[in-house]
Amino acid sequence: MFTARGLTKVYPMGDVVVHALRGVDFDLFPGELVVLLGPSGSGKSTLLNVLGGLDVPTEGHVVYRDHNLTEAGEAALTEYRRDHVGFVFQFYNLIPSLTARENVSLVTEISTDPMTPEAALELVGLSGRLDHFPAQLSGGEQQRVAIARAIAKQPDVLLCDEPTGALDITTGVVVLEALAKVNQELGTATVVITHNAAIAAMADRVVRLADGHVSGVERNRTKVAARDVTW
Ligand SMILES: Nc1ncnc2c1ncn2[C@@H]1O[C@H](COP(=O)(O)OP(=O)(O)OP(=O)(O)O)[C@@H](O)[C@H]1O
Numbered sequence: 313m314f315t316a317r318g319l320t321k322v323y324p325m326g327d328v329v330v331h332a333l334r335g336v337d338f339d340l341f342p343g344e345l346v347v348l349l350g351p352s353g354s355g356k357s358t359l360l361n362v363l364g365g366l367d368v369p370t371e372g373h374v375v376y377r378d379h380n381l382t383e384a385g386e387a388a389l390t391e392y393r394r395d396h397v398g399f400v401f402q403f404y405n406l407i408p409s410l411t412a413r414e415n416v417s418l419v420t421e422i423s424t425d426p427m428t429p430e431a432a433l434e435l436v437g438l439s440g441r442l443d444h445f446p447a448q449l450s451g452g453e454q455q456r457v458a459i460a461r462a463i464a465k466q467p468d469v470l471l472c473d474e475p476t477g478a479l480d481i482t483t484g485v486v487v488l489e490a491l492a493k494v495n496q497e498l499g500t501a502t503v504v505i506t507h508n509a510a511i512a513a514m515a516d517r518v519v520r521l522a523d524g525h526v527s528g529v530e531r532n533r534t535k536v537a538a539r540d541v542t543w
């Protein structure tokens with residue numbers, strides 16, 4: 313689905329330059345669940361943002377199916393994000409004055425082939441919380457609403473930047489189970505950034521970044537169920 317080659321990202325910061333990516337090659341295949349691991353500052357979020365059309369590389373190219381993202385203008389990138397990509401971040405970014413169902417509806421109302429908000433919330437195990445406001449939900453539940461919002465438009469790819477970063481272990485596992493279920497049942501290709509190497513066990517493939525380089529790629533022969541991930 314994605315072919316990224318020779319990605320570099322350079323940020324000029326006064327007298328110094330920060331190299332966030334130094335020549336990254338990355339592929340993502342349909343239906344895959346890939347975990348992106350690496351120390352703080354290694355370029356994980358930068359890579360994810362480039363794949364998601366939130367940022368453009370300094371050099372190199374990214375092709376999503378037949379869309380060359382590196383040659384796309386701002387309008388084409390916006391369309392690409394809207395039609396194809398779901399994002400989940402560490403902080404849930406829910407609208408506090410809207411219920412779970414209404415937060416998801418914001419997306420389904422502007423999508424071409426959405427599932428219903430109820431179906432999306434059911435998939436993440438929140439059928440019993442449709443009319444709760446974010447303040448009436450636990451952290452893990454709020455993150456699952458954010459996942460429901462991201463998948464309700466039936467995106468081709470789900471990009472998650474530390475989705476369990478703000479959660480305790482038990483809650484984190486429930487969130488990972490929701491992601492694995494979406495990946496399996498909808499076939500949504502999924503990339504999950506995490507600091508927690510244990511989470512890598514549930515991936516089809518693990519890509520390690522170090523200092524802006526890909527330092528390793530491993531394929532898991534036996535994939536562990538999200539509920540069996542031990543921190
Ligand atoms: N907008 C920016 N301007 C300048 N430097 C940046 C910017 N965004 C990221 N960087 C730098 O690029 C490098 C890679 O950042 P990135 O956010 O991709 O790391 P990361 O692997 O996601 O780290 P973390 O695990 O801490 O989230 C870091 O050294 C960071 O300081």
Ligand SMILES: [Mg+2]
Binds near residue numbers: 356358473
């Ligand atoms: Mg990051």
